[in-house]
Amino acid sequence: xxxxxxxxxxxxxxxxxxxxxxxxxxxxxxxxxxxxxxxxxxxxxxxxxxxxxxxxxxxxxxxxxxxxxxxxxxxxxxxxxxxxxxxxxxxxxxxxxxxxxxxxxxxxxxxxxxxxxxxxxxxxxxxxxxxxxxxxxxxxxxxxxxxxxxxxxxxxxxxxxxxxxxxxxxxxxxxxxxxxxxxxxxxxxxxxxxxxxxxxxxxxxxxxxxxxxxxxxxxxxx
Amino acid sequence: xxxxxxxxxxxxxxxxxxxxxxxxxxxxxxxxxxxxxxxxxxxxxxxxxxxxxxxxxxxxxxxxxxxxxxxxxxxxxxxxxxxxxxxxxxxxxxxxxxxxxxxxxxxxxxxxxxxxxxxxxxxxxxxxxxxxxxxxxxxxxxxxxxxxxxxxxxxxxxxxxxxxxxxxxxxxxxxxxxxxxxxxxxxxxxxxxxxxxxxxxxxxxxxxxxxxxxxxxxxxxxxxxxxxxxxxxxxxxxxxxxxxxxxxxxxxxxxxxxxxxxxxxxxxxxxxxxxxxxxxxxxxxxxxxxxxxxxxxxxxxxxxxxxxxxxxxxxxxxxxxxxxxxxxxxxxxxxxxxxxxxxxxxxxxxxxxxxxxxxxxxxxxxxxxxxxxxxxxxxxxxxxxxxxxxxxxxxxxxxxx
Numbered sequence: 356x357x358x359x360x361x362x363x364x365x366x367x368x369x370x371x372x373x374x375x376x377x378x379x380x381x382x383x384x385x386x387x388x389x390x391x392x393x394x395x396x397x398x399x400x401x402x403x404x405x406x407x408x409x410x411x412x413x414x415x416x417x418x419x420x421x422x423x424x425x426x427x428x429x430x431x432x433x434x435x436x437x438x439x440x441x442x443x444x445x446x447x448x449x450x451x452x453x454x455x456x457x458x459x460x461x462x463x464x465x466x467x468x469x470x471x472x473x474x475x476x477x478x479x480x481x482x483x484x485x486x487x488x489x490x491x492x493x494x495x496x497x498x499x500x501x502x503x504x505x506x507x508x509x510x511x512x513x514x515x516x517x518x519x520x521x522x523x524x525x526x527x528x529x530x531x532x533x534x535x536x537x538x539x540x541x542x543x544x545x546x547x548x549x550x551x552x553x554x555x556x557x558x559x560x561x562x563x564x565x566x567x568x569x570x571x572x573x574x575x576x577x
Numbered sequence: 578x579x580x581x582x583x584x585x586x587x588x589x590x591x592x593x594x595x596x597x598x599x600x601x602x603x604x605x606x607x608x609x610x611x612x613x614x615x616x617x618x619x620x621x622x623x624x625x626x627x628x629x630x631x632x633x634x635x636x637x638x639x640x641x642x643x644x645x646x647x648x649x650x651x652x653x654x655x656x657x658x659x660x661x662x663x664x665x666x667x668x669x670x671x672x673x674x675x676x677x678x679x680x681x682x683x684x685x686x687x688x689x690x691x692x693x694x695x696x697x698x699x700x701x702x703x704x705x706x707x708x709x710x711x712x713x714x715x716x717x718x719x720x721x722x723x724x725x726x727x728x729x730x731x732x733x734x735x736x737x738x739x740x741x742x743x744x745x746x747x748x749x750x751x752x753x754x755x756x757x758x759x760x761x762x763x764x765x766x767x768x769x770x771x772x773x774x775x776x777x778x779x780x781x782x783x784x785x786x787x788x789x790x791x792x793x794x795x796x797x798x799x800x801x802x803x804x805x806x807x808x809x810x811x812x813x814x815x816x817x818x819x820x821x822x823x824x825x826x827x828x829x830x831x832x833x834x835x836x837x838x839x840x841x842x843x844x845x846x847x848x849x850x851x852x853x854x855x856x857x858x859x860x861x862x863x864x865x866x867x868x869x870x871x872x873x874x875x876x877x878x879x880x881x882x883x884x885x886x887x888x889x890x891x892x893x894x895x896x897x898x899x900x901x902x903x904x905x906x907x908x909x910x911x912x913x914x915x916x917x918x919x920x921x922x923x924x925x926x927x928x929x930x931x932x933x934x935x936x937x938x939x940x941x942x943x944x945x946x947x948x949x950x951x952x953x954x955x956x957x958x959x960x961x962x963x964x965x966x967x968x969x970x971x972x973x974x975x976x977x978x
Contacts, residue, residue: 360969382972390965397954397961472965476958483954488849501892514885 363469364535367542371463374546379458384437384465391468392433394475398482398525399425405489409512433468440464440562444544447558453548463543467536474532478525489517526574530567537563627655630711631691633725637818638763640700640729644820645676649695650711650723654686661686665714666694672702673709673727702729734759734768734789736813736824739796744833749926750802753828757786757813758794765789765822770797771812776805777830789815802926803830840865841872841894841918843932850936854883854905857934861891861918862899869894869920877931880906880914894920911936 363370403425407418441464445457512518537559545555631653636646648668654661664683669675677697686692694713706728713721740754759765768786772779780800789795801809809828814821846859857876863869875888882888883905891900908914913936919929 380976383969383976386965386968386972390961393961393965394958397958401954476962479954479958483958516885 360469363466363539367466367539368545370466370539371542371546374463374543375455375459375549379456379462381458381462381465384462384468387468387472388433388437388465389430391471391475392430394472394479395433396426396429397479398475399429401482401486402521405486405512405518409508437461437465437468440540443562444540444558445548447561448544448548448550448554451548451550451554451558453544453550453554453558455548459547460544463547464540467539467543470532470535470539474528474535477532478528481524481528482521485517485521489521523574526570529570533563533566628661628686628713628715628719628721629653629655630713630721630723633711633723635727637820638728639761639817640673640727641731641817641820641822642700642703642729644817645697645699646818646820647695648673648698648709648711648727649693650713651691651693652686652713652721653691654688656688658688660688661715663692663713663715666712668694668696668709668711669698670707670709672700672705672707672729673698674701700727700729704729704731728762730761732761733822733824734761734765734813734815735794736770736811736826738811738826738828741828742835743837744835745801745803745806745830746835746838746928747832748802748804749835749922749928750800750924752798752800753809755797755799755811756794757789757797759789759791761817762791763817764791765815765817767814767816769814771814772799772801772809773812774801774807774809774830776803776807777809778802778804779809801830803832806831837866838928839863839867839869839894839920839922841869841920841930843874843916843918846934848934848936854907855880855914855936856886856903856905857916858901858903860899860901861894863894863896866896867922868896870922872900872918872920874902874904875917875919876904876906876908877915877917879911880908882906908936 358370400422403421404418407421410417438461441457441461444464445453445460448460540559540563541552541555544550544558545552548555548558550558629652630650632651634649636649637644640646650666650668652663652666662683662685664681666680667675668679675696675698677695680694684692694711698709706726708724708726711721711723711725713723715721735756735758737756737758738753739756740752742751742753745751755770757768757770766788768789770784770786772782778801780802784797784799786795786797807830809830811826811828813824815824816822840863841861842864843859843861846857849856849858859874861872861874863872870893872891872894873888874891876882886903886905889902889904891902894900904916906914913933915931915933917929917931919927921927
C-alpha cells in the first residue's frame with residue numbers, strides 16, 4: 356500500500372489497495388478538484404478575455420466581466436463535474452451490484468482528478484503562450500445592432516486559425532488526460548465499490564468513451 | 578319661213594331686210610346690256626365695303642431677329658348674298674420681309690365666307706414692335722389695307738444651375754439641378770437639355786422637356802460621375818416657331834474634398850508574420866460626418882492575399898464609429914505593402930484610399946510569439962501550484978498523524 360502521488364498516477368491499483376480499511380476522507384480529492392479548477396480557470400480567463408475584448412468598444416470593462424464569469428464557472432464547474440462523474444459511476448456500478456458508499460466513490464473519483472490537474476496545467480501553458488498572438492476584432496456599434504453581421508463576426512473569430520488551434524489542442528489534451536484519469540478511476544471504483552476489474556472497466560469506460568466522442572464531435576463540427 | 582332664213586350653213590342666202598332688222602336688234606341689245614352692266618357695278622362697290630380682315634396670326638408669335646415664320650391673314654366677305662373677286666394680296670415691309678410670292682390669281686370669296694392668305698416672312702429688324710402692311714385688291718380698284726403688330730424680341734431662354742454639390746470627387750456620382758425659364762412673350766417648343774464634358778458621365782445626357790410656356794419654368798435633375806477634372810457643358814436647344822435656338826452655359830468640375838463625406842482612417846496597425854504569412858490588424862475609424870457603408874480592407878500588390886482574411890469587411894461605420902480588421906497575405910521580399918480601404922457612400926459610389934504598411938519595423942509593431950506571454954497568468958499558475966502543493970503536504974501530514 357503506497358499512497359504517494361507517483362503511485363496514484365502510475366500504479367493506481369497499488370494506491371487504492373485496501374482503501375476500504377481506511378476512513379473516508381475527501382480533503383485531498385477536493386484539493387485535486389479545486390486545483391484542476393483553478394488551473395483550468397487560467398485558460399478560461401484568457402479565452403474569455405478575447406471575447407470581452409471583441410465587445411470592449413461597445414461595453415467598456417467587458418473583459419473583466421467575462422474573465423470573472425469564466426474563472427468562477429471553471430472552479431464551480433470542476434466540482435460539479437466531480438459530482439456528476441462520481442454519480443454516474445455510482446449509478447452504473449450499482450447495476451453491477453457494487454457496494455460501498457457514495458462518499459467513497461466521490462473520494463476515488465477525486466483522486467482521479469490528479470491527471471486533470473496536469474492536463475489543465477499543459478493547456479494553461481499552451482494558452483498563455485498562444486493568446487498574445489491572437490488578433491481580436493473589435494465589434495463596432497453598427498455590427499452589434501445587426502444580428503447577421505454580429506453572427507458573421509463571431510463565426511469569423513471562431514474560425515481564426517489560432518483560436519481553432521487552441522480549441523483543438525485543448526481537446527486533445529483533455530482526451531489524453533481523461534484517459535489517464537479513467538485508468539485511475541477503474542481501480543478506484545473497483546476498490547470503492549467492490550467490483551471485478553472487468554465490471555469496473557465497463558463502469559468507467561462507457562461514460563468516458565461517450566465523453567470523448569462528445570469532445571471529438573464538438574471540435575470537428577465547431 | 579323666218580326660221581328658214583337664218584341659216585348658219587348658207588349665210589349668203591339671208592335677205593337684206595332681215596339683216597337690217599338683225600343689226601337694229603343687235604344695237605338695241607348692246608345698249609340694253611351696257612346699261613344693266615352699269616347697274617351691277619354699282620351694287621358690287623357697295624358690297625366691297627363689307628370685306629374686312631377678320632384675324633391675323635403669326636408663327637412664331639414673337640420673332641428673334643433672323644427668324645423665319647409665317648403670317649396668316651383671314652379675309653371675310655361680310656355680304657350675305659354677294660361674292661367678291663380678289664385679284665391680288667400682298668404683305669410685308671423692310672422690317673418683316675416677305676419671302677414668298679404674292680397672291681395674284683383671281684379668286685372669289687363667297688357670301689359670308691372667309692379665306693386665309695399666308696405669307697412666309699423673315700424678321701430682319703432688331704428688337705422692337707413693327708406694323709407691316711397687308712393689302713388685298715379686288716375689282717381692280719378696290720383694296721383692303723391692314724396693319725397688325727409684330728414683335729421682334731431677342732431675349733433667350735434662361736438656363737441656371739440651381740443646385741450642385743459643394744465639391745466634386747473622382748468617381749463619385751453627384752446630382753445637379755438645373756432650372757430652365759422662359760422669359761419670352763411667346764411659348765417655345767422642343768426644349769432639349771444636353772449635358773456633356775470630357776471625362777464626365779452624365780445621366781441622362783439628354784433630357785427632353787418639350788413645350789415651355791411664356792413665363793413658365795421647369796427644373797431638370799441629372800447625375801454626373803466625373804472621371805477627371807473637366808468643364809461641364811450645358812446646352813439648351815429649343816424651337817421658336819421652326820427656328821432652332823441654343824443657350825449654353827458651363828460648370829467647372831474641379832475636385833475638392835467634400836466637407837461632410839465619410840473619412841475612414843486606419844490606425845493601430847500591427848503586423849505579425851507567421852510561416853511566411855503576414856497578419857495585419859488594425860482599426861478603422863470614421864472621422865467624417867457621413868456614414869461609410871460596406872467598409873472593406875484588403876491588401877494590394879506586391880502582397881498576395883491569403884486565407885483566411887483575403888479581405889476584411891467591417892460593414893457600416895457611422896460618424897465616430899470604428900471597427901477592427903485583419904488581413905492576411907504573403908509578400909516576398911517586400912519592404913511594405915499597400916492596404917486598400919474602400920467604402921460606399923449613400924449613392925453606392927465606391928471610394929477607395931490606400932495606405933502603405935511597412936513590413937520591417939517603422940511605425941508598425943510586431944506581435945506574436947516574440948511579444949511574449951502575459952506574466953500575470955503565469956504568476957497565478959505558480960501561486961496555485963504552490964498553494965495546492967502546500968495544501969497537499971498539510972493534508973498528508975495531518976492524515977499520517
